[in-house]
Each structure stands twice: as structure tokens, then as C-alpha cells.
Amino acid sequence: MKAEANPAPAPQVPAVARVRAVRRDTADTFTLTLDPPSPNRDVRPGQFNMLYAFGVGEAAISVSGDVDDPAIVHTVRAVGSVTRALQRLRPGDAVGLRGPYGSAWPLDEAAGKDVVVVAGGIGLAPLRPAVYHLLRHRDRYGRLALLYGARCPGDVLYGDEFDDWRRRGLDVLATVDRGDPTWRGPVGLVTALFSRLDLAPDATFGLVCGPEVMMRFVQREFEKRGVPDDRVYFTLERNMHCAVGFCGHCQFGPAFVCMDGPVFRYDRIRHFFSIREA
Numbered sequence: 001m002k003a004e005a006n007p008a009p010a011p012q013v014p015a016v017a018r019v020r021a022v023r024r025d026t027a028d029t030f031t032l033t034l035d036p037p038s039p040n041r042d043v044r045p046g047q048f049n050m051l052y053a054f055g056v057g058e059a060a061i062s063v064s065g066d067v068d069d070p071a072i073v074h075t076v077r078a079v080g081s082v083t084r085a086l087q088r089l090r091p092g093d094a095v096g097l098r099g100p101y102g103s104a105w106p107l108d109e110a111a112g113k114d115v116v117v118v119a120g121g122i123g124l125a126p127l128r129p130a131v132y133h134l135l136r137h138r139d140r141y142g143r144l145a146l147l148y149g150a151r152c153p154g155d156v157l158y159g160d161e162f163d164d165w166r167r168r169g170l171d172v173l174a175t176v177d178r179g180d181p182t183w184r185g186p187v188g189l190v191t192a193l194f195s196r197l198d199l200a201p202d203a204t205f206g207l208v209c210g211p212e213v214m215m216r217f218v219q220r221e222f223e224k225r226g227v228p229d230d231r232v233y234f235t236l237e238r239n240m241h242c243a244v245g246f247c248g249h250c251q252f253g254p255a256f257v258c259m260d261g262p263v264f265r266y267d268r269i270r271h272f273f274s275i276r277e278a
Helices: 081-087 121-138 161-167 190-196 212-224 266-273
Strands: 015-026 030-035 048-053 057-062 071-079 094-101 114-122 145-150 171-176 204-209 232-235 263-264
Touching: 015 171, 030 094, 048 071, 057 071, 057 081, 057 094, 071 081, 071 121, 094 145, 114 121, 114 190, 114 212, 121 145, 121 204, 121 232, 161 171, 161 204, 171 190, 190 212, 204 212, 212 232, 212 266, 232 266, 263 266
Parallel strands: 114 145, 114 204, 145 171, 204 232
Antiparallel strands: 015 030, 015 094, 030 071, 048 057, 048 094, 232 263
16 A cells, blocks of 8 residues: 655644754844755745744744845744743744744835835844845835834934945935934934935836834825825734634635735725724
């Protein structure tokens, strides 16, 4: 009798990945670099994985590294029991991994257009793979700009990469809510940086991630400048517990963020995005 092939693992079952490196980024944020449990993982900028801290629980974390690199990179804010357990991991430790899941940034659709990336705080993490793609394929796009806002200079994420991004053709504009003697850039909201851009409305794509209140005001800035709603994309990361549409925690109107997102075109979520939650 012919032996049956081993079945593919169920989407709810994590594979075991090993920690290659842990880097502290800010006071409450760190980056995990993992060796993948299997080769040839097809990851797209904007997608996320479920990371499982054994004995503690699981959390949905956006991919924040170069998707063309075989290593798996996640930048994480330590805000709960799972993420704090992940922060305690050291090289060689095991972590459970499911994914990748979800939709991606529309980088092929944006080819030939200007691209404005807008991020607040750790919202730069899900956008960093898109930045890497845009710069690797710089000749496929028009003008590229990053508008980034952080609470204070110590919370600026990936600041050590900004000069390299500028040299490669990305106009990086950064601001903080509160400055200090080391800060030489603007102080204020990220939306104020729009005044430094000369946008061509019909030739611009917007990619946005940050606190939802920030994203609402960013969308208004795009709207004021005539950028259509179907050219602005948000990523939402709301209470994703299972990643396969079973638990219902991340339902957003008729959509499930884990299945239909986390990247959404704004015109598809405009109505639900404006509803104030109880």
C-alpha cells in the first residue's frame, strides 16, 4: 500500500522558528529576527504573522523586514503578556509562528506613480517592507516621500536608516510631538509635514499606518489635496486573535481584518472607519 504524503499543517498550528537576534529599538519596542521554519515563504509587504510565546499566548505582529530576505523580522511593542514574553527571548530560543496572513500594500498598482508613506510611531514597522520594495525598484516609481511622526526623539523608529533611505531616493520628513536638545527637526503633528509636499493628486498613492485618530486626520490631508479615496490605503490591526476568521474579534463592518485586511483601500472602509465605537 502506498504511503500517504504528510498533510500540510493546519493554519491554526504554529511551526517552530528559532530566534536569530533581538534588538532593542526604543524604551518599549524591540525587533525580533527569526530563522524561518521552512524555506520559500511567500511574504508580501503589509502582511502579518501570528507569533506564539510558548506557555503564554499568541499575538498578531506585522512583518517589518525585507521580504526578499529569508529571515523573518518583526518589530514589536511590549504592551501585554505575550509581547513582553517575546521581549524576553534570546538567540536560539523557540517561538511559534503561523502565517503569513492578510492583504498587502498595492505596490504593483502604484508603479509609475508618486508614493507618499505616512506613519506614526510603531506604524512605520508594517510600512518598512514597502519602503524596502520601493527603493529596490526605485526606477518603477515617481517621487517617493515618507512623513513620519513620533512622540519624542527617543521613540523614533529606524532613525539609523533614514540617511540611507534619503540617499536612495526617498524624501524622509520626520517630526516629534515633544523635542529635546538633541532634536534638530520639526516639532508638531505629522499632518503638518504635508505642507512640505507638492502633490500631484492624480499621480499619488498614499500608504498609511499609525493610531486611528492620526490616520483620520492624514486622510483629510490627502482629501484636501485632491488625492482620491481609492488611492489611499490604511493598515488596521484590530484585535486579531486567530488570523483565519473563526473568532470574530477583528470584525470591522462586514469585513474581518485578519482575512480581508489588514491593508484596506480607504474608499472600501470609509463609512465604517468614521463610526465612533462605544
